Amino acid sequence: MSFFQIFTSIFAALLLIFPADIASLSQNYPKKLINFPIIVVDKSGGGNFTTIQAAIDSVPSYNTRWICIYIKQGVYREKVTIPFDKPFIYLKGAGSRSTFMVWDGHDSIATGATFTSQADNIIANGLTFMNSYNYPINGSGNPMMPAVAALIEGDRSAFYRCVFMGLQDTLWDVQGRHYFKHCTIQGAVDFIFGSGQSLYEGCTIAVVAGALNGSAGYITAQGRSEANETNGFVFKNCNIVGNGKTFLGRPWRDYARVVFYNTTMSDIIVPQGWDPWFSVGHEYDLSFDEIDCHGLGSDTSERVSWANKMRNTELQQLTSISFIDDGWLSNFYNILAI
Numbered sequence: 001m002s003f004f005q006i007f008t009s010i011f012a013a014l015l016l017i018f019p020a021d022i023a024s025l026s027q028n029y030p031k032k033l034i035n036f037p038i039i040v041v042d043k044s045g046g047g048n049f050t051t052i053q054a055a056i057d058s059v060p061s062y063n064t065r066w067i068c069i070y071i072k073q074g075v076y077r078e079k080v081t082i083p084f085d086k087p088f089i090y091l092k093g094a095g096s097r098s099t100f101m102v103w104d105g106h107d108s109i110a111t112g113a114t115f116t117s118q119a120d121n122i123i124a125n126g127l128t129f130m131n132s133y134n135y136p137i138n139g140s141g142n143p144m145m146p147a148v149a150a151l152i153e154g155d156r157s158a159f160y161r162c163v164f165m166g167l168q169d170t171l172w173d174v175q176g177r178h179y180f181k182h183c184t185i186q187g188a189v190d191f192i193f194g195s196g197q198s199l200y201e202g203c204t205i206a207v208v209a210g211a212l213n214g215s216a217g218y219i220t221a222q223g224r225s226e227a228n229e230t231n232g233f234v235f236k237n238c239n240i241v242g243n244g245k246t247f248l249g250r251p252w253r254d255y256a257r258v259v260f261y262n263t264t265m266s267d268i269i270v271p272q273g274w275d276p277w278f279s280v281g282h283e284y285d286l287s288f289d290e291i292d293c294h295g296l297g298s299d300t301s302e303r304v305s306w307a308n309k310m311r312n313t314e315l316q317q318l319t320s321i322s323f324i325d326d327g328w329l330s331n332f333y334n335i336l337a338i
């Protein structure tokens with residue numbers, strides 16, 4: 001894909017995912033409490049580095065102090081990894097419509113992600129992570145392939161006002177406790193998947209299942225594999241929009257757990273809601289629930305019989321912030337104050 005095509009497809013995609021002005025969401029963080037070094041990435045040469053990876057590489061191994069990497073406006077066509085030994089990195093973009101990290105990996109979900117975050121204690125704020133392999137949607141000329149935009153496998157990781165763009169397998173929420181606030185995740189098939197213990201709050205789920213030639217998409221493919229595992233995906237105060245038809249999810253493992261809470265669902269949700277995929281015969285081990293949801297897609301009267309069976313105690317536990325936070329997330333607000 002040429003640079004111009006990438007730019008055009010990003011632009012077209014943004015028109016899709018910002019039907020309403022989500023950038024106008026604003027939030028007051030506490031005032032600056034912590035000072036820490038800032039490394040500036042500017043692709044046109046006005047900063048410390050011209051690539052995001054070079055800035056990450058400059059962080060010392062087993063770093064123990066927060067370091068902010070400020071990524072100026074631009075399309076950064078690079079595959080980026082934060083390795084296991086570089087915790088306490090805060091990636092700050094110029095806004096999700098201004099700073100883009102773009103790659104088109106599709107050989108394997110384990111190695112193809114545009115952004116791979118392996119370390120614990122990572123924050124990203126105000127940038128877009130894109131896998132451009134199937135973009136522009138309906139016009140890339142490429143067959144649909146798993147093409148991961150972001151792979152998050154560290155513990156204690158938080159994303160604020162970030163956009164994740166792909167078609168199949170956009171966001172691999174692999175493992176660890178994660179928080180996504182005011183983010184947009186776009187895709188059509190299994191596009192939020194993995195065994196993360198994650199809260200998605202105030203996020204927009206942008207479904208592009210219209211690209212599937214009449215087949216329905218799947219928003220989630222959660223990967224909890226045993227009853228004693230603590231992971232699961234919770235969507236709180238979210239908004240599901242888009243085109244085509246979609247399931248809320250299908251299980252990637254036999255104890256998959258997903259809750260949609262106070263979420264607005266457009267009419268793109270199929271009436272049965274959930275698909276058992278390879279867990280046929282184990283449906284009652286799955287935990288898929290919808291609580292206090294709104295919109296034309298939220299009618300549960302024709303949902304599969306095995307959904308919406310979770311106990312109140314479990315629902316209360318999942319929808320409380322303590323599901324992911326024992327203090328680390330609250331501390332992140334001091335970092336964000338910069």
Ligand SMILES: *[C@@H]1O[C@H](CO)[C@@H](O)[C@H](O)[C@H]1NC(C)=O
Nearest residue numbers: 037038039040047048049058
């Ligand atoms: C980044 O550039 C600024 C301005 O030149 C300089 O003061 C700072 O030390 C540099 N930081 C790093 C980490 O190289």
Ligand SMILES: *[C@@H]1O[C@H](CO)[C@@H](O)[C@H](O)[C@H]1NC(C)=O
Nearest residue numbers: 016137138208210211243244
């Ligand atoms: C792709 O095509 C489908 C079916 O024609 C349509 O519903 C959808 O809006 C198109 N998607 C994009 C991103 O243009």
Ligand SMILES: *[C@@H]1O[C@H](CO)[C@@H](O)[C@H](O)[C@H]1NC(C)=O
Nearest residue numbers: 138141142143144211212213
């Ligand atoms: C939909 O059909 C078009 C035209 O036949 C094809 O290029 C495209 O790959 C198909 N998309 C999917 C997701 O199968």
Ligand SMILES: *[C@@H]1O[C@H](CO)[C@@H](O)[C@H](O)[C@H]1NC(C)=O
Nearest residue numbers: 224225226227228229230255
């Ligand atoms: C969870 O359950 C599995 C199988 O039921 C068992 O093998 C494993 O040891 C248990 N793990 C913990 C941490 O209890």
Ligand SMILES: *[C@@H]1O[C@H](CO)[C@@H](O)[C@H](O)[C@H]1NC(C)=O
Nearest residue numbers: 202236237238239262263264
């Ligand atoms: C439900 O979500 C909306 C935002 O989508 C929010 O304004 C409202 O306060 C939430 N309601 C509850 C009870 O949390």
